[in-house]
Amino acid sequence: MTTFWxxxxxxxxxxxxxxxxxxxxxxxxxxxxxxIGLAVMYALQDAPFLxxxxxxxxxxxxxxxxxxxxxxxxxxxxxxxxxxxxxxRLAAAVVxxxxxxxxxxxxxxxxxxxxxxxxxxxxxxxxEGLAALLFTRYVVAFEFTAxxxxxxxxxxxxxxxxxRLSPRRTQIDVQRQRMREYAETGRHPGNPxxxxxxxxxxxxxxxxxxxxxxxxxxxxxxxxxxxxxxxTDVDISAAQRRAKEIERGDEEDPS
Amino acid sequence: xxxxxTLSFLLxxxxxxxxxxxxxxxxxxxxxxxxxxxxxxxFVSFARQHGNLDGQTAAFFVMVVAAAEVVxxxxxxxxxxxxxxxxxxxxxxxxxx
Amino acid sequence: MLELxxxxxxxxxxxxxxxxxxxxxxxxxxxxxxxxxxxxxxxxGLVMFVELLGREADDRSVTSTLGTWIETARFHVEFxxxxxxxxxLFVLLITGVGTLIHVYSIGYxxxxxxxxxxxxxxxxxxxxxxxxxxxxxxxxLFLGWEGVGLASYLLIGFWQxxxxxxxxxxxxxxxxxxxxVGMVIAIMTMxxxxxxxxxxxxxxxxGDVSATTATALGLLLLLGACGxxxxxxxxxxxxxxxxxxxxxxxxxHAATMVTAGVYLxxxxxxxxxxxxxxxxxxxxxxxxxxxxxxxxxCAKDDIKKVLAxxxxxxxxxxxxxxxxxPAGYAFAIFHLLTHGFFKANMFLGAGSVMHAMxxxxxxxxxxxxRRAMPITFATFxxxxxxxxxxxxxxxxxxxxxxxxxxxxxxxxxxxxxxIGAAITAFYMTRLMMMTFxxxxxxxxxxxxxxxxxxxxxxxxxxxxxxxxxxALYLGNWIGDWLEPVAGHAEHHELPAPVxxxxxxxxxxxxxxxxxxxxxxxxxxxxxxxxxxxxxxxxRAGRHxxxxxxxxGVLAVFPVRYLTRFLVWLDARGIDGLVTGTADRxxxxxxxxxxxxxxxxxxxxxxxxxxxxxVVLGLLAxxxx
Numbered sequence: 001m002t003t004f005w006x007x008x009x010x011x012x013x014x015x016x017x018x019x020x021x022x023x024x025x026x027x028x029x030x031x032x033x034x035x036i037g038l039a040v041m042y043a044l045q046d047a048p049f050l051x052x053x054x055x056x057x058x059x060x061x062x063x064x065x066x067x068x069x070x071x072x073x074x075x076x077x078x079x080x081x082x083x084x085x086x087x088x089r090l091a092a093a094v095v096x097x098x099x100x101x102x103x104x105x106x107x108x109x110x111x112x113x114x115x116x117x118x119x120x121x122x123x124x125x126x127x128e129g130l131a132a133l134l135f136t137r138y139v140v141a142f143e144f145t146a147x148x149x150x151x152x153x154x155x156x157x158x159x160x161x162x163x164r165l166s167p168r169r170t171q172i173d174v175q176r177q178r179m180r181e182y183a184e185t186g187r188h189p190g191n192p193x194x195x196x197x198x199x200x201x202x203x204x205x206x207x208x209x210x211x212x213x214x215x216x217x218x219x220x221x222x223x224x225x226x227x228x229x230x231x232t233d234v235d236i237s238a239a240q241r242r243a244k245e246i247e248r249g250d251e252e253d254p255s
Numbered sequence: 256x257x258x259x260x261t262l263s264f265l266l267x268x269x270x271x272x273x274x275x276x277x278x279x280x281x282x283x284x285x286x287x288x289x290x291x292x293x294x295x296x297x298f299v300s301f302a303r304q305h306g307n308l309d310g311q312t313a314a315f316f317v318m319v320v321a322a323a324e325v326v327x328x329x330x331x332x333x334x335x336x337x338x339x340x341x342x343x344x345x346x347x348x349x350x351x352x
Numbered sequence: 353m354l355e356l357x358x359x360x361x362x363x364x365x366x367x368x369x370x371x372x373x374x375x376x377x378x379x380x381x382x383x384x385x386x387x388x389x390x391x392x393x394x395x396x397g398l399v400m401f402v403e404l405l406g407r408e409a410d411d412r413s414v415t416s417t418l419g420t421w422i423e424t425a426r427f428h429v430e431f432x433x434x435x436x437x438x439x440x441l442f443v444l445l446i447t448g449v450g451t452l453i454h455v456y457s458i459g460y461x462x463x464x465x466x467x468x469x470x471x472x473x474x475x476x477x478x479x480x481x482x483x484x485x486x487x488x489x490x491x492x493l494f495l496g497w498e499g500v501g502l503a504s505y506l507l508i509g510f511w512q513x514x515x516x517x518x519x520x521x522x523x524x525x526x527x528x529x530x531x532x533v534g535m536v537i538a539i540m541t542m543x544x545x546x547x548x549x550x551x552x553x554x555x556x557x558x559g560d561v562s563a564t565t566a567t568a569l570g571l572l573l574l575l576g577a578c579g580x581x582x583x584x585x586x587x588x589x590x591x592x593x594x595x596x597x598x599x600x601x602x603x604x605h606a607a608t609m610v611t612a613g614v615y616l617x618x619x620x621x622x623x624x625x626x627x628x629x630x631x632x633x634x635x636x637x638x639x640x641x642x643x644x645x646x647x648x649x650c651a652k653d654d655i656k657k658v659l660a661x662x663x664x665x666x667x668x669x670x671x672x673x674x675x676x677x678p679a680g681y682a683f684a685i686f687h688l689l690t691h692g693f694f695k696a697n698m699f700l701g702a703g704s705v706m707h708a709m710x711x712x713x714x715x716x717x718x719x720x721x722r723r724a725m726p727i728t729f730a731t732f733x734x735x736x737x738x739x740x741x742x743x744x745x746x747x748x749x750x751x752x753x754x755x756x757x758x759x760x761x762x763x764x765x766x767x768x769x770x771i772g773a774a775i776t777a778f779y780m781t782r783l784m785m786m787t788f789x790x791x792x793x794x795x796x797x798x799x800x801x802x803x804x805x806x807x808x809x810x811x812x813x814x815x816x817x818x819x820x821x822x823a824l825y826l827g828n829w830i831g832d833w834l835e836p837v838a839g840h841a842e843h844h845e846l847p848a849p850v851x852x853x854x855x856x857x858x859x860x861x862x863x864x865x866x867x868x869x870x871x872x873x874x875x876x877x878x879x880x881x882x883x884x885x886x887x888x889x890x891r892a893g894r895h896x897x898x899x900x901x902x903x904g905v906l907a908v909f910p911v912r913y914l915t916r917f918l919v920w921l922d923a924r925g926i927d928g929l930v931t932g933t934a935d936r937x938x939x940x941x942x943x944x945x946x947x948x949x950x951x952x953x954x955x956x957x958x959x960x961x962x963x964x965x966v967v968l969g970l971l972a973x974x975x976x
Contacts, residue, residue, distance in 0.1 A: 015270070027285055028281075045259070047311050049311070050295075050318075057322060062288065062321070065329060073333065084278075088275065088276065091961075096269075096271060099264075102964065102968060107257055116306025121306055122308075130311055134315070344953060
């Protein structure tokens with residue numbers, strides 16, 4: 001019971017985090033907390049198989065899928081929490097509270113009999129018991145889930161598939177375009193500089209310094225720049241700045 | 256026993272409200288997952304109360320269906336994002352009268 | 353031979369179909385085909401008539417059935433045609449006068465580019481009219497009745513480019529419909545009462561039913577007869593019908609179609625014999641029409657309208673005679689035949705005059721035409737003498753017999769008929785004086801000339817018939833001939849000896865002639881005096897006794913406003929109900945539309961709220 005009372009508030013807090021997190025990544029992490037908590041709850045309630053499945057399927061597979069998609073499309077943005085549909089948030093709150101209250105009242109009415117416990121049902125082992133049910137009483141439904149899985153896989157393939165509308169860009173095409181751009185705009189045809197290397201910093205969030213001392217913005221990875229996490233000269237520590245100034249002073253002296 | 260069920264309802268309600276107020280399709284989707292998980296908790300709890308494993312079987316099926324659903328749902332989200340460069344559920348409102 | 357009566361109808365019908373279907377390729381010779389068809393029908397009719405003459409008196413009615421028209425459990429109509437004494441006379445009149453008018457039209461319509469169509473319509477008319485008179489069943493009769501109505505409509509509006517002609521055609525058609533309603537109801541009544549519409553069966557059985565039914569049948573048939581024969585109160589269309597080509601006026605609106613009403617009454621003798629009331633109505637209608645028609649004839653300056661008024665008047669005589677029952681039926685038909693001759697003669701003469709005067713119909717622009725058109729003058733003059741009842745002419749015998757029969761029936765009716773004879777003499781003399789005598793009042797560039805022989809020969813033939821038509825009465829031949837159909841005429845006591853009556857009529861006619869000669873001997877103004885300068889009688893006559901205005905107030909005006917009201921009701925009431933319902937639904941939908949935001953979260957809220965409601969309901973049920 002102690003475990004429950006420790007976990008339950010944490011889970012509710014994490015669930016509320018799902019409501020209020022600005023960044024989808026944070027929401028996903030909150031959800032992961034809830035799911036792990038749920039797994040523990042399953043273990044507490046004599047469901048070791050579901051405990052394992054919850055960890056493996058939900059926390060392991062599904063949450064990873066979420067994070068993967070987030071990475072694909074939305075990791076670089078924060079959600080606006082300003083409500084755009086008039087009255088939606090108030091209505092949602094009212095309905096939600098009413099629902100919670102109603103269900104709590106209902107629980108008092110429904111859960112009247114004493115708890116039987118699963119000692120008897122789990123006598124041969126929880127997994128064996130579940131297996132016996134799955135392959136006897138629920139075998140048809142089980143078979144249908146197989147069909148469902150196949151359908152889902154095919155569906156995901158169809159949905160994610162994109163027809164190629166233009167010829168594939170080969171390395172030759174890329175090189176030709178680079179040379180054309182060089183001829184037209186003077187853009188360097190080679191690879192962009194790697195961050196930090198020439199500026200005595202090896203952090204990927206610091207732009208490389210070009211030979212003339214100016215920072216090469218394009219050396220910082222796109223995702224960092226989009227998130228605004230790149231550091232410029234201003235952010236470099238004072239000592240480093242001073243060192244740089246000396247360096248510049250050295251260069252300026254002879255002139 | 257009651258406390259598990261109450262926690263289940265609480266999580267379910269929070270998930271439902273999340274569906275109603277969040278606009279990021281992925282977060283909305285996560286809230287749906289939260290609701291499914293809350294029901295799973297109820298299933299498992301009731302299974303213990305009744306002393307048989309049918310509830311756990313049901314929870315297992317929910318997980319299977321949820322996995323399939325996540326695959327399709329995320330594929331849809333990605334596909335919408337590709338065409339509309341947005342993952343907001345409010346953007347997909349072309350069906351309105 | 354008599355069984356071939358259907359051929360009489362088929363020949364002109366085939367002619368009409370041939371001309372209409374063959375189209376423009378038959379333009380060059382279509383009129384010859386049509387005339388040949390009419391002439392063939394006449395020859396056939398003549399052969400039948402001769403055969404009929406050779407039979408015994410009680411063996412002269414031959415009914416031949418062509419086939420079954422309508423066959424239901426309780427209703428049986430056959431395409432049956434009867435050749436008997438009455439219909440054979442009509443066949444001869446229709447095909448004989450019809451053929452002459454066909455010939456005349458060849459010349460009269462020579463310059464009309466739609467001449468073929470005209471002849472097709474004429475043939476159609478002949479076929480329909482023959483159907484009407486040969487029919488052995490009221491329904492078949494009605495088929496012909498409507499057929500002649502159609503032909504009349506087509507021919508009145510033949511010059512459809514003239515709005516007046518189109519309007520006149522519509523007027524004739526619509527007023528005839530009013531009469532046809534009477535016909536239709538009468539036929540339905542016959543079916544309801546007798547279970548058959550056969551003419552012979554109905555007239556044979558009508559004596560067994562109540563007098564009320566007989567009276568109703570008689571009055572309904574009279575309504576139909578009034579419409580077709582232009583009798584008061586449905587007379588207004590005939591004067592406008594003069595918009596049609598003159599041969600049409602002669603054939604349809606003088607000699608044959610307009611007499612169909614008289615034929616109907618005589619043919620339905622059984623019904624009218626059974627109802628004194630219906631007969632009285634026929635007499636009143638005939639008397640009123642004969643006086644009204646004569647009155648109008650006195651006032652008009654349009655030569656065709658004078659003749660049209662005269663036609664109304666003369667048909668009034670026939671109606672009057674027909675209303676007298678068996679005493680008058682034969683005389684009605686007798687007058688019908690002689691009138692067919694002399695009125696067709698005069699109409700064709702008038703057409704000849706118009707032909708010479710560049711289609712001018714105003715008699716005030718005529719005058720002194722007797723030298724320019726000697727043949728037309730001579731033939732028209734013979735027709736004139738016939739219609740006024742100059743002793744020895746056909747009209748003398750036929751009209752005189754009607755007056756005698758009317759006097760025998762009722763003194764006042766007889767006197768009315770005599771006054772009508774005097775007025776007839778007056779207006780016909782006026783017409784003669786203004787057209788053929790007096791001074792030239794011709795318009796510029798009008799050079800009257802005699803018509804070609806193709807037009808004058810029919811005039812001469814008709815003039816001869818006008819003079820000699822009275823021969824039918826020799827030894828009361830026509831009365832004896834028609835007796836099996838019309839019934840035996842009882843001999844009535846006359847209020848005065850026949851010779852006295854005849855002298856009185858002749859004296860009245862002479863007075864009318866003298867008055868007209870004196871009034872119109874010279875100095876006829878070539879423009880009509882204004883309405884304000886003429887007597888009230890003339891003014892009323894010019895306006896056709898204001899019958900058009902009466903019709904306008906009594907029928908057109910209420911119907912027009914009823915129609916407007918119905919249109920309003922339809923637009924506002926019915927359409928309003930329909931579109932209003934649609935509008936309300938539309939507005940309600942617009943309101944509901946607001947809930948359809950297209951935001952999936954709004955819908956989710958709905959689902960969630962709905963789930964809450966369901967749970968609350970379940971709880972209420974469980975806890976309650």
